[in-house]
Amino acid sequence: MISRFKYYKLLLLVIFCSFLSFKLTSQNIKIFDFESKKPVQGALVKLYSLDSKLYLRKYTNNLGFISCDLVRPTRLNISHITYTTFDTIINEISNDIVFYIKKNKNPLKEVVVTAQIGEELVSNSVNNFLILSKNNIENSSSNNLVDLLSTQALFDISYDSFLGSGLSIQGLQGNNVKILIDGIPVIGRKGSQIDISQINLSNVDRIEILKGPAAVSYGTNSTGGVINLITNYNSGDYVNLSSYFENIGMSQINLNLKKSINGQNFQLNIGSSDFSGFSEDTLRSLEWKPKKQLFGDFFWSKKINNNKIQFKTSIFEEEIIELGLENNPPLNGIAYDMYYTSSRKSNYLKFSNFSDFYDINSLISYSVTKFDKNQFFVDINSDNSELIIDSEFNTKDFFKSAYARTEYNRSKSDNFKFQLGLDFNYELVGGSKIIDEEATIFEQSIFLQSNLILFSKLNTKIGIRIPNHSIYSAPLIPSFNIKYDFHPRLIFRQSYATGFRAPSVKELFLEFIDSNHNIVGNINLEAEKSHAFQSSINYIPYKNNMNLISLDIEFFLNEMTNKINLAQIENSNAYTYYNLSNSTYTGLNFFLKTEIGKKNKFEFSWNRYRIKTNTLKYKLPKQNFSAFYSYLNDEFNFGFNINWKLKSKSEFERFNDLGELVTYEQDSYQLLNASLQRNFKQINSILKIGFKNIFDVKTINSDIQGGVHDGSESIISWGRTSFISLNYYPFRKD
Template sequence: MKRLKYILIICLSTALAAHAQEVKIISNDEPVSHATIQVTDLNQTATAYYISDETGTVSIAQTPPYIATISHLNFKTKTDTIHHSSKQQWQLFSKENTLNEIVVTGQYQAQSVKQSVYQVNVLDEARIQAQGAQSLTEVLASELNIRFSRDNATGSSSVSLQGLSGQNVKVLLDGVPLVGRSGVSNEIDLNQININTIERIEIIEGPMAVNYGADALAGVINVITKTNRHQKWNLNMGIQEETVGKEFSVFDQGIHNGYLSGSYRLNSHWSAQADTRIHRFGGWGGTGRDRLWYPKNQFFQSGQIHYDSERFSIYYRLDYLNETIENQGAPEQISPQSDPYAFDKEYLTDRWIHQVQSELSLGKGAMHTVISYTDYNRQTHRFKYFLLDGVPNITTTDGQDTIAFQTTFFRNTLDDVVQWHLGNTTWHTQLGIDGTFESAQGTTLSSGDKHMTDLGLFASTEISMGDKLKIRPGIRLTYNSIFNANPSASINLKYNFSPHSQLRLSYGRGFRAPSLRELYHEFIDANHNIVGNDELEPEYSNNINGDLTHQFKDTKWSFKVSSFYNDVHNRISYFTPEGTNQTTTYTNILEYKTLGTAGQVTYQSKKLTLKAGLSYIGRYHNLSEDASAQNIPQFLYSPEWITQLGYDLFDTGIRLSAFYKWVGANKQYLSIEDDNGNSNPEIRQLNDYHLLDLSLSKTWKDVLTVGMGAKNVMDLTTINNNISTGGAHSSNSDGRSSVAYGRSFFMKISYQFIKN
């Protein structure tokens, strides 16, 4: 009888195991490990507890129906009644505390901001939508320590982070480096990213050269796109109409933006998604056909297909961009008997990005693999336009400048696969290899096709000493096919004074080889005369960053103070010889430094979100080393102030959002020749300015959203600038620089249909 009892128990246990319900706990499509699941029957007479594993998976022996409560330190507690025994995914959402947002940039595995050794600034979709932004530039321009300058002749914007220009900022799309440094500057045009596909933006300020290689001396901007893999159907469509200053018409003037996206889950493993966006900017300013801001048309198309299983996932993504910028020329002087005409230009861009990413779970850790191929083409199309007929005619052969880049990138990492434990000390590791193979050809290269190969082997380990201290040293060995490269090294430290206070310190040494554009590209038109320099040397940098964050206990207030110091040796910059009509080229500046500090206060509740911050950035001045200019300070400082507000009005569901930024004057000493031929230092500056955006939005049942607002409420257009004296980036002829197109108004409507 006793033996029969044991047999029945074994059979029952086997049956329960066979019918165990598998559940995966996720947040933003990332697994949540160490979540506690409390399972209680409907009569609340029996309770069992489970813990999710490293893949977020847990097997529940109880048979539905039952009540499940999922809790985790970094996420909101969720309670639900489960009626079905099928395989399920349970979604958790981050707590209101912004320190617990989940990030992936620079991490071994997805984790909260609070746990990361890096200070990561996260801008989520709600933040982007609240501003009514039409481009990534608009979003980032409202953030601290980030500035933009605009080239009206090409329609592109140049970014700076921590006082370093965009050539030192790595821009990633889902972790893949963007290719196509266009226009005048050797940097990515952030206006060429489809803002309607962005789920969130992760910004890390400071040296990231060990993790991401060249161009990451000042930091990383990682644009993470939306994926809808867990609904049966998802359809999202919308339009946004906006004035450009006082200009607007239905088809031409103003900004017209329409988008459509959809996804479909074929089964438990396969899903597909597609996104389309059409953006038209009608231009602004100037007189007649001569527009100060050129008209621009953009067409974005992307598609992706995903495969997911318990231990392996892979997806293929395609992104296409077609952009046309119209430079309308002034009418030519002709006889009254001839048909009037003008010479127009179109700047045409085509970009194809193919990428494949996969993740394989290896028990303790995972292997991540990325392969991408980018084909980027930019052409200047010059033609004769007959004004009476309104049609282009003869294409001129002297204006058909072209340049094309083909880039293959791969990255493979073993993340947290090797771990050691000794007492309360744990070692987590990352081993990786990446490579970039770039070729360029076109009429604007100095001679023939150009090629460059960059390979990197990198490793780091994160040492956790209990709950207080984390130390992450790392090193990268780099091979460049044109230049000799020294190793890049870094060390990051994070110390928890308490569960609410964290100190982070970091040091990094970076390396950046001159790009093919800086070495060989020629950009010559009516507004520019820039020639590459094949004798450039690589840049090296030493970067130090530190920050302290504190979350006030039992309140919704937090603050952060930070500081940084960047020392770049052989920095590549523009050089224009004295005199008129001189060619601008690139040169190595022996030394360039930036030094700064910032403070930020945040309040976040269900109804109110408030962020205010102040920064003070100094830029090194070469003339301060000149014996004849000892009174010139080594650093010239410029302040910034931001305020961002979100408030739910009177329980109506209407959200009021405000984004304000004050950019202080940017000063610089120039060596000016007096009437006697003597050179004397003279201070020049780009004046300060204010930007303010206001908006209202309302969502009904998570389906229909309507928004409206005003941008650039203070009606700013240009500011005084007496720094530029010619060269690559000149001010206007009246000594003013164009900043914005004046006060504008927008309205947007979006509709979303979801079927689970």
């Protein structure tokens, strides 16, 4: 009996010793940047047993490490929004295990956050995305959002020398596209559009463009898609001074400073843009109005244990001057000038809590946008001016928005993720041109999404939004997505979603009147509703460490009821909003991406769609083509870039003298930009010279484009220009 007891004790001792050899406690996994050797904060570390069961999920701290209990052997996965996902097997265990990860340059390994449950590899997401990286922004020499999107086939851009630039995506105009900056909605629409020329890209790290409805995640104004600009707030020390000069009289200067102190990250980004105006005649009044912009933002963040706090404040100021014509004798020497000023201020506070298998993200923001118009009497000879007191010409309009959002994301395993969220949006619009001078709209919603991998090849996501709108009765908004991997290089996606968009305060109540425009709100507008279907196939015929060929073909169908449009009344400069009872948008997108070695990149896009309505007959499909080629030789520190876009002949609508809605045609045109760059590493500078609008396209035959400019021609550009830009990094070590 005693010998048997000793045998059991010996057996337990052997088992215990085996367990000790199998498991070591309190290991530190440290993550560093491959190039700078600095710790990477906020990297998500996942540990799996060899049977693919997730047993740990943690984010690295400001020192770039996590503490954990490692099982040997284990599979390690490291992901970060700006780094290439790293995956390996750990067999040998020591107290400190160090990994170096590289900045992401592979489009298949980019991470997205827009409308996702947490973060997701773009190749794993069930949604269709177009990602425009920092390299895309720099290679296209884009200063603002309109510069960048005008090179993409997916977008139609409308131009107006007063109202700025608007967009449409797959036929749906900007009032159906939600524009976000770090997840915060941009407010203050002129006409029915956000002026995307006011969105500067000096501190944008990448842009995530979700194609198709995203109403479950973001509610109204997102039936056409979402554009989310992600700013660059990575930790570390950084200084960049950039300048840009264009021979048309355009210049921009920008300073970007980053500093990390005791686990806190600070960033200051300030800049200015100046355009002196341009016209081909010698009259005092200019076709392209003088414009000045000032912009800046301050950012602070700190991570405390498993919590992260972020604060950002942003400002934007713009002044456009409409110089009046000099009066005829005997009143010569005097003129009347109009000043249009825009002011945008935004503040947000974000709080995030990270746990092993869940995270909570909350934010609250407050934004104010103001539009002022003032008329001045000008003595041209003495250069003196005096404000004219006239309520018809001096107006003030403001937009105020309070926005709050909370998400609870749970991911106990990679096979199932769940999201529960609440959001609240309150908008107040006021001004002399608002009916009753003030109007308010508020909306609150609950949204739920679940991501379920049924088996290794089939990924599904189901979502629903339960909204409550202060004016309109809002329906339940469901969505359903599937992703099926026939092969790691052949992926099929299918989605269905409904959408709802209530008319904005401006569409209902605002009057916008100046010498070129007369836009009147329509209080009888109905809310929009939509049903959208999308299918896509992604095929990668060739891929290795140096080369890549990727093909995407997407098909879409969007059926809309009560689509809200803005159309001109024929033979006048007046515009009105109206409901188009039934409209259908069908089409396809084709994308080709290639990388040849590390030096050559080529992209080609084709966007084609048709519009059918119960009141209008469009004869022509709308088509856009775009191509981009980039060459970069690190050995000789030299590169060049070419951007080309073709917009085909197309049709638009307006009201005739009888009040009937009719279509008319607009001619096709092409845009071509090219640039050369040289990296002077000895002085930490990058010099770029180039040409924009090489084909010298200025206007095209048309009565009106997607915007609201009066005349028989559509404005495209001020013509061919040349530019030079310089980026200086005084403390860069590479």
